[in-house]
Amino acid sequence: MKWSTLCPFSCLPQLLTIHISYLLQVWVLHFKQLHDWWLLGYKHEQKQKIHNFLKVIVDKMSLKWLSLLLLLQLTCYFSSGRCGKVLVWPMEYSHWINMKIILEELVSRGHEVTVLTSPAAVVVDVNKSSTIKFEIFPASITKDDFENFFQQLLTEWIQGAKDSFWTKITTAQNIFSGLSDVSLKLCKDAILNKKFMTKLQESRFDVVLADPVIPCGELVAEILNIPLVYSLRFSPGYSIEKFGGKLPFPPSYVPVVMSELSDHMTFTERVKNMLYVVFLDFWFQTFNEKKWNQFYSEALGRPTTLFETMGKADMWLIRNYWDFDFPRPLLPNFEFIGGFHCKPAKPLPKVT
Structure with a gap:
């Protein structure tokens, strides 16, 4: 059986979901590392304000990305597949x-x-x-x-x-x-x-x-x-x-x-x-x-x-x-x- 027939275009949303999810995890990890390094020179109160501000940004961006991932996943589950x-x-x-x-x-x-x-x-x-x-x-x-x-x-x-x-x-x-x-x-x-x-x-x-x-x-x-x-x-x-x-x-x-x-x-x-x-x-x-x-x-x-x-x-x-x-x-x-x-x-x- 040829791979092209085993994995038709109907499975592309799953592949995109996996790829985007991986990129999102890598981006959040690097952002957290940069965030920890950048706050080294600030006092405790300033660190807390900046931390809360950045946390809100990350959460909002994560919510948008998760919504996109969910939409892609749903299109895969509810699609009728590729007709042959x-x-x-x-x-x-x-x-x-x-x-x-x-x-x-x-x-x-x-x-x-x-x-x-x-x-x-x-x-x-x-x-x-x-x-x-x-x-x-x-x-x-x-x-x-x-x-x-x-x-x-x-x-x-x-x-x-x-x-x-x-x-x-x-x-x-x-x-x-x-x-x-x-x-x-x-x-x-x-x-x-x-x-x-x-x-x-x-x-x-x-x-x-x-x-x-x-x-x-x-x-x-x-x-x-x-x-x-x-x-x-x-x-x-x-x-x-x-x-x-x-x-x-x-x-x-x-x-x-x-x-x-x-x-x-x-x-x-x-x-x-x-x-x-x-x-x-x-x-x-x-x-x-x-x-x-x-x-x-x-x-x-x-x-x-x-x-x-x-x-x-x-x-x-x-x-x-x-x-x-x-x-x-x-x-x-x-x-x-x-x-x-x-x-x-x-x-x-x-x-x-």
């Missing part, structure tokens, strides 16, 4: 529906929200929101191709819901392999567009909010040199959380997602869970890492990887309740936000 500029790299369908709730809340609190999208977007509709801004970049894929891909993805996912773990994982591998290629095309369309990236740099955004299921938000944050916040439910095998966020998942008591195991496993189930972990860690790929690593290295001008760039995220917002999940070690920058989309229930109509 949020840049968003979204995902489609239910991911966008969840993220949009966060964005609308940010807008209601005075923040400026800008969503990066392309003409190929399916659910991210630039015409449905008057409070959220959109920056549209040209895409090399059409909206029909993008929508057909997601329809096929959802069909395969729903049809394989009752299959065995190994069948579901194989299906998921095919789905995420296609999603990785489509996401990489969109990412290249945005990052390699120099005019578009220059416009983003000149806009001086404060933070990037992204969904790591479709990469590129972390690359945008790295290029713009601003903090990154993720919004995520989970990834297959917890690969993104594990290799990107460095979050530990001990296989002895944390079952792999989609394994249908509980946190109370027998010895046989633990062995099975361990096999799942080895398979997901060393064979399953949520993204085509070789292609992503190569592109990220070219874009940044230095050797790097997708997960290394993801690991620089300042905050991970997990869309679940902590007590709905299996007990496991957590890191300070992982925050559960389950229920953020819920609203207070409206009272039922009275029956007459």
